[in-house]
Amino acid sequence: MGQVQSRLTISPTPTKLAWMMHLRMLTTMHGLCEVRQCSKRWKNLCPQTKNLQKCQMSSAGSSEMLQVTVDDKSGIATMTMCRPPVNSLNLEFLTQINIALEKLENSKDCSGLIITSKIPKIFCAGLDIMEMYQPNVDRLQEFWRTLQEMYIRLYGSQLITAAAINGASPAGGCLMAMSCDYRVMAPGYKIGLNETQLGIVAPFWFQDLIINTMGFRQSEMALQLGTLFTSEEALNLGMVDKIVPQEQVMETAIQEIHKWKKIPGFARQITKSALRKPSIDKLHSKREEDIANFRDFITKDSIQKTLGMYIESLKKKAK
Numbered sequence: 001m002g003q004v005q006s007r008l009t010i011s012p013t014p015t016k017l018a019w020m021m022h023l024r025m026l027t028t029m030h031g032l033c034e035v036r037q038c039s040k041r042w043k044n045l046c047p048q049t050k051n052l053q054k055c056q057m058s059s060a061g062s063s064e065m066l067q068v069t070v071d072d073k074s075g076i077a078t079m080t081m082c083r084p085p086v087n088s089l090n091l092e093f094l095t096q097i098n099i100a101l102e103k104l105e106n107s108k109d110c111s112g113l114i115i116t117s118k119i120p121k122i123f124c125a126g127l128d129i130m131e132m133y134q135p136n137v138d139r140l141q142e143f144w145r146t147l148q149e150m151y152i153r154l155y156g157s158q159l160i161t162a163a164a165i166n167g168a169s170p171a172g173g174c175l176m177a178m179s180c181d182y183r184v185m186a187p188g189y190k191i192g193l194n195e196t197q198l199g200i201v202a203p204f205w206f207q208d209l210i211i212n213t214m215g216f217r218q219s220e221m222a223l224q225l226g227t228l229f230t231s232e233e234a235l236n237l238g239m240v241d242k243i244v245p246q247e248q249v250m251e252t253a254i255q256e257i258h259k260w261k262k263i264p265g266f267a268r269q270i271t272k273s274a275l276r277k278p279s280i281d282k283l284h285s286k287r288e289e290d291i292a293n294f295r296d297f298i299t300k301d302s303i304q305k306t307l308g309m310y311i312e313s314l315k316k317k318a319k
């Protein structure tokens with residue numbers, strides 16, 4: 001077990017150096033645990049368990065935001081989001097997700113990943129709107145880069161990935177789910193890219209992802225209208241692959257990954273990469289431009305006003 005953990009440690013190879021420096025900068029800026037400290041925690045925790053390895057990847061004071069377990073019999077990892085109240089994705093949370101994705105990707109003992117939520121009725125509420133409202137521009141840009149990173153890692157993962165969608169999944173939550181290979185959802189929730197309803201625009205890579213998932217015509221309607229679909233509508237459109245009762249969502253995701261594991265891994269990975277690489281390469285080639293577009297768009301007075309009104313409407317609704 002201890003050996004398994006040490007293989008999950010991020011090593012500073014030249015290809016990873018830029019990413020490490022980026023993480024270091026974030027840890028310094030935002031008080032997150034250092035990568036090496038995270039690895040140490042992982043090492044320290046795991047020998048205490050038998051089949052199930054548990055890793056707390058959170059910074060001190062925000063423990064359990066992200067729980068990662070790896071079943072060492074099946075090699076299936078589960079990443080459970082628990083950032084109350086609604087698992088919204090802020091800079092620190094995204095950074096933790098990226099660290100976990102990198103570790104799992106590099107682990108020889110992990111072959112599949114399930115992403116799910118611990119918060120009742122919520123999978124993920126998308127981006128933390130507070131990151132975009134009256135922002136510090138440096139942080140805003142870093143936030144967007146970190147979101148791009150999450151998409152690149154998850155959509156491009158060699159692992160078999162499944163979203164166990166056990167609650168609402170608007171916007172960035174939908175992005176996360178659609179970046180997986182398979183989506184199983186509980187009935188009665190909403191999912192979709194609702195950006196236009198907030199007065200903002202889903203960037204080109206969100207658009208590419210939904211088009212890749214459910215085709216152009218349905219995507220152009222969904223994107224312009226900012227439609228949030230019921231689980232049943234999402235199934236009919238191909239946005240999700242299966243609906244099962246809430247209590248069967250996890251088990252169904254596990255069974256599905258077992259099914260995919262029967263396919264020779266090398267062939268499956270090359271096929272996945274060939275299908276997804278063009279979209280990922282496109283973002284790679286336009287990354288800085290996309291960050292600048294996001295910054296310029298979000299910091300417009302008119303967009304700030306609209307976001308302010310949206311935040312107010314959410315707060316009123318919550319009362």
Ligand SMILES: CCCCC/C=C\C/C=C\C/C=C/C(=O)SCCNC(=O)CCNC(=O)[C@H](O)C(C)(C)COP(=O)(O)OP(=O)(O)OC[C@H]1O[C@@H](n2cnc3c(N)ncnc32)[C@H](O)[C@@H]1OP(=O)(O)O
Pocket residue numbers: 085086088122124125126127128129130168170171172173194195198200201202203293294297298311314315316317318319
């Ligand atoms: C031309 C170039 C273009 C370049 C690109 C430009 C721009 C693109 C930018 C970004 C893309 C954006 C992606 C996104 O993900 S934006 C986020 C979208 N998310 C939403 O709209 C979801 C909003 N939330 C809800 O609908 C509901 O909260 C819920 C998730 C369905 C849950 O409902 P529930 O009734 O259970 O909870 P409450 O509504 O009472 O909420 C509780 C509590 O949480 C706060 N909250 C909700 N969502 C968010 C969020 N996304 N971020 C931050 N905070 C959130 C809510 O305000 C309540 O707070 P309170 O303090 O009042 O308790």
